[in-house]
Amino acid sequence: MKKYQVLDYSHLLGMAGFSDTLLKNHFTLYQGYVSNTNKVMETLENMLKEGKQGEYEYAELKRRLGWEWNGMRLHELYFENLGGDGDPTKAPKVLKAIEAQFGSFDACAKDFQATAAMRGIGWVVTYQDIAQGLIFHQWINEHDVGHPAGLNPILVLDVFEHAYMLDYGLKKMDYVAAFFKNVKWEAVEQRFVVK
16 A cells, blocks of 8 residues: 655744744644554555455544545645745736635635634635635634535645644734745645636
8 A cells, every 4th residue: 555655844944933843843743644644544455455344443444534634635735835925926826816706815815814713723725616716715623524525725724723822822813924924825826726
């Protein structure tokens, strides 16, 4: 079985608004998702070979895989859209679509920030509906719950406490502001699909 590899995001160390301690802790958490994804997939593969796919444990591991895999992938998307200078003009296709839909980048950012300000833990994901061309911000309560089907994640923000509490305490919106200053819009642009 091919295993997922831990990706190296150490180039983010020294990023303004994010302490190295916070980032290193976050990288370690991400590494756990990669490891657990591999363990669950290996166990499922072995159970299938042994004819145990009808057993309760197999079904529960199938459910658990969504949690571990999405935890891995959402962290990768999050880290990959960090490390920039926060300049949305570096994503001209995305910016054009945002302005057409929201009227301005600021209106879109305000909606994103309002979503991030919601009480609770989880993720804020800016999705692109490739079928209709709409862009919207979605609150994801858990890694594996709340993802609308068939959408393309183009911007991902981790709003679990581990992403900010060490540096910002309960000031989540200060963290969101630091996030926006460090968005790598070039990565967002690469994820965007032009119809």
